[in-house]
Amino acid sequence: MSFNRVEEESFSTTFDIGSLPKHYEFNEFISDEDVESDRDDLPRLVLMGLRGSGKTSIQKVVFQKMSPNETLFIGSNNSMLKDVVNNSAFVNFQICDFPGHFDFTDSEYDVQSILQGCQSLVFVIDAQDAIASALNRLHSVVTKAYKINKNIKFEVFIHKVDGLTEDTKMETQREIHQRANDDLVDSGDEQKIYISFHLTSIYDHSIFEAFSRVVQKMIPHYATLENFLNIIIQTSGIEKAFLYDVKTKIYVATDSSPVDIQSYELCCDMIDVVIDLSNIYGMGQNPGLMNDPAFDDQSSSLIKLNNGTILYLREVCSFLALVCILREDNFEKQRIIDYNFVILRKGIHKLFELKDKEKESIESRNPPSFK
Numbered sequence: 001m002s003f004n005r006v007e008e009e010s011f012s013t014t015f016d017i018g019s020l021p022k023h024y025e026f027n028e029f030i031s032d033e034d035v036e037s038d039r040d041d042l043p044r045l046v047l048m049g050l051r052g053s054g055k056t057s058i059q060k061v062v063f064q065k066m067s068p069n070e071t072l073f074i075g076s077n078n079s080m081l082k083d084v085v086n087n088s089a090f091v092n093f094q095i096c097d098f099p100g101h102f103d104f105t106d107s108e109y110d111v112q113s114i115l116q117g118c119q120s121l122v123f124v125i126d127a128q129d130a131i132a133s134a135l136n137r138l139h140s141v142v143t144k145a146y147k148i149n150k151n152i153k154f155e156v157f158i159h160k161v162d163g164l165t166e167d168t169k170m171e172t173q174r175e176i177h178q179r180a181n182d183d184l185v186d187s188g189d190e191q192k193i194y195i196s197f198h199l200t201s202i203y204d205h206s207i208f209e210a211f212s213r214v215v216q217k218m219i220p221h222y223a224t225l226e227n228f229l230n231i232i233i234q235t236s237g238i239e240k241a242f243l244y245d246v247k248t249k250i251y252v253a254t255d256s257s258p259v260d261i262q263s264y265e266l267c268c269d270m271i272d273v274v275i276d277l278s279n280i281y282g283m284g285q286n287p288g289l290m291n292d293p294a295f296d297d298q299s300s301s302l303i304k305l306n307n308g309t310i311l312y313l314r315e316v317c318s319f320l321a322l323v324c325i326l327r328e329d330n331f332e333k334q335r336i337i338d339y340n341f342v343i344l345r346k347g348i349h350k351l352f353e354l355k356d357k358e359k360e361s362i363e364s365r366n367p368p369s370f371k
């Protein structure tokens with residue numbers, strides 16, 4: 001199998017690479033005031049946890065690019081904050097950040113309808129604080145939420161672990177895991193409710209890694225994406241492949257081999273380098289225009305490390321990039337890799353179309369109505 005440019009061009013004519021339907025694109029320059037946070041039609045992710053556990057900081061750091069140090073000045077929330085994350089077809093949901101003092105009996109919030117449309121409930125526990133009251137709240141939240149919606153995926157972020165030693169981290173995780181499961185056993189819910197645990201901190205990549213896993217569970221076609229990546233690594237001599245949402249550095253998919261956090265961090269750093277360089281040299285013909293993003297269909301990059309490893313990035317569509325790690329020897333077959341990449345990109349675009357068609361058919365079966 002060999003790659004030649006004619007083949008790539010023939011794909012380009014049948015499918016306009018890099019140009020997805022407009023609504024898949026993230027508009028980088030929407031101000032906070034313009035964002036339509038009441039998009040109740042979108043899949044919903046709910047953040048809960050005790051006061052000061054770090055919910056708002058997580059949301060600001062991951063989705064609004066706030067620097068971790070700035071979160072010191074956020075202040076406590078007294079009402080629910082809603083936000084819409086709309087980067088691509090895969091990273092497209094509404095976030096509801098409940099204040100720490102929230103109670104299910106609180107008539108201020110329409111908990112029933114919020115949780116009915118909820119796909120993922122992230123409960124944040126401050127690992128530097130006493131955990132007993134957080135565990136009580138966790139149990140009460142998951143059992144009540146499960147009664148309202150049995151399809152919610154429950155995720156616990158054991159947060160602020162930057163202040164703990166490696167040993168304490170593991171010990172805290174073990175203790176929280178054990179006690180949360182014991183509580184479920186006591187209430188007879190252990191067969192029904194499954195909780196996933198993640199160690200997180202806004203001061204390193206762990207929060208992005210954890211959010212990646214949460215977002216992946218919200219993607220209906222995740223298995224297909226994973227399969228695509230398995231095929232490309234097998235056929236191209238690649239060691240690890242990540243499909244990144246460039247804007248947030250969440251990886252929306254990866255192949256089925258285990259993720260090692262150093263590889264993930266390396267790929268995140270590569271994206272930063274590409275965006276920074278594009279901002280300087282790659283702003284197209286009109287560098288002054290705000291709508292000329294630093295990441296477009298021409299974006300690609302190759303970085304050689306001094307240990308014989310190569311990082312290779314190719315743009316898949318607006319704000320989605322494939323980042324691969326491979327041995328330098330295997331990169332001799334770059335044409336095959338590029339050819340396989342074109343096929344992969346075509347497959348992912350088809351998946352977008354499929355998702356779009358499914359959405360249209362659901363909407364035609366349930367036309368929107370005024371409440």
Ligand SMILES: Nc1nc2c(ncn2[C@@H]2O[C@H](COP(=O)(O)OP(=O)(O)OP(=O)(O)O)[C@@H](O)[C@H]2O)c(=O)[nH]1
Pocket residue numbers: 049050051052053054055056057058068070071072073074075076077078098099100101159160161162163200201202203
């Ligand atoms: N050390 C450390 N501090 C963090 C981390 N995440 C958040 N914080 C700090 O925790 C404090 C509280 O964070 P918030 O985001 O306001 O907490 P919250 O859960 O939204 O609080 P409420 O709005 O009262 O419910 C802030 O001072 C943050 O800087 C973390 O990963 N590590």
